[in-house]
Amino acid sequence: MKVERFGRAAALLSVASFALVACGEANNPGDNGGDGGGDTETSDVQGTLSGGGASSQEAAMTAWTNGFTSVAPEAQVNYASVGSGAGREGFLGGEYDWAGSDAAMDDEEWESSQEICGPDGAFHIPSYISPIAVAYNVEGVDETINLDPDTLASIFAGEITSWDDEAIAEQNEGVDLPDTTITVVHRADDSGTTENFTEYLEAAADTWEHEAHETWPAELSAESAQQTSGVVDLTSQTDGAITYADASQIGDLNSVAVGVGEEYVEYSPEAASTAVETAEQVEGQAPNNMSVELDRETQEEGVYPIVMVAYNIFCSEYSDAETAELAQAFGEYVVSEDGQSTAEEAAGNAPMSEELREEALSALSEISAAE
Template sequence: MKFNTFGRTAAVTALAALALSGCAANEGGTAGGDSSESASELTGTLVGAGASSQQSAQEAWTTAFQTANPDVTVEYDPAGSGAGRDTFIAGGSAFAGSDRAFNDEEVAAGEFGSCATENIIEIPAYISPIAVVFNLEGIDSLNLDAATIASIFRGDITMWNDEAIASQNPDVELPDTTITAVHRQDDSGTTENFTEYLNAAAPDVWTDEADGVWPLEGGEAASQTSGMIDALTGGTGTIGYADASRAGDLGTVAVMVGDEYVPYSAEAAAAIVDASPLVEGRGEGDLALELDRTSEEAGVYPVVLVSYLIACEEYTDPASAELVKAYFTYIVSEEGQQEAADAAGSAPISSDLFDKASAAIEMIK
């Protein structure tokens, strides 16, 4: 698997293509830089909302972008993917962050409040594994296959020393403790990605289709990623799912892929993205992906979250278009992707995806 190293020249070219004479560019064409070399003339407030999985990355991105552009304020509300999409549709934000792309029905409806046309830009700019995380004293990791994970979250497996878990972890002393499965209460792209994996990899157990709203009764509900982590760390015998950047000191699950158990990593998550095709029938700037959750390739981690940046292809407000274009260009740049990797443990996008993303961003006007 090769990760993007872009190169200084490519980044400079991408920023030059913006035709924003005031947009700050340092050596390498990224958001940071010496103001004595290039002073930004960008001004205004850029409002975004959406995926809480992007929160750590967005904080790093906004800090660097605002440092390079001191007269710009970027406000990102990590209210959840569903809330972010709703806000974007209503015209309450210039861009959205979402752990899933808009589906075909939503795209066909074409009702996006800040857009002058029905066409939107969707860029998979944040790639991260979803960690299956648990809280069991003295246990840092477990091996589980998809059917066992699905049975736990369905409530069919209720004890940590159940034979289905014990047989996959013969060297672990499992406690006689009740399992408390925690799920997201809000409409969550993380939930949609997680349930899509369960339905694809364990269809005989998880018969519900992928959905951002948790489809089952029972278990414990928590709002947003921070609420999920609080519920897990505050309980005993808990298990849940969250963007891997938030796993912290919780125990994590290595997921069976083919004949081996694969722990989460940025590299393993990115591997599945490059192997996945784009959704058919979308606009030129819509880079929504069809992820292959059932891959058995060595080293692939299928419980992956691909979080999108969503914008209008054409804005009713030219000032919004200018800010979104500059901000998105920074995010997909080498520096922007490295900022996210350092802050959130995400996987930098590949050079091929960078080229596609840059072409899509260039369409914004």
């Protein structure tokens, strides 16, 4: 049974606000407190939708769930910030109705999703685009430090151990670098952020000898902490520490400008968005799947290559119409102009392009309920 509650994506969007139309019929729009007509419509979807996953999306997810409640007052969306790996595991185990993940499902996970999501399995919507900052805390150094991929990899591999190392100094003329010991801080839990960061190191650096994975290489000795907030807190408390984290959550920490071609590029929403626009879409899995493969070795001017594309992973088919309707409605709000703007204000992510939004809404329109 195809869910028919929501019309085509373009009909759901307006410049002023997000208009969510239920059952193809608009409810009486509000007027922001006056008696005249406004253009904000609400949805009559109801029930509770439960999700879990990436902690990097936590700020954006709070903005999305609050924003969705404002247009769908009879609906409630809960999100557990448990990490990407645990989120996907909970989704596949039936604990969550959808998952937030900083990394796409592999083929084995997607095949498992067919057991709960119908023959087309689950599909990915790239809802949250964010640069991964290489953040550091070095007392007395307030300048942005430049680091090329090989130097970054050598630091995180424990081969460069002091901030005044020659490899760092020669890229940062005029910066008074102390002889402070470098303390590498990594995620202790399964993390899509770790997978994205190590994927970058594997692709861009000749000095990195480890495969990309959502867990940090066990053979590398370093400090660790749980989730994004944990690594940021530990780095903030440790002179000489360096870590990797969603750029929107690094707080007052400084961050590295990464070597790309002949220049050094600082992270920004614009530089991250450019990286995604040049990415290739991964083929296979569900027909409406939207996972992408980023070019980590790019030499393009102005591109920040350490980018995380966080997905919301939904079922193509849900067991009941209420859950299918809620999942589709929430997904459509997240990728709407209002939803992306709300998340940008709360979390600093890079809003998706209009072309990507249209594709996402088309993919979400394929959600159905079992007969």
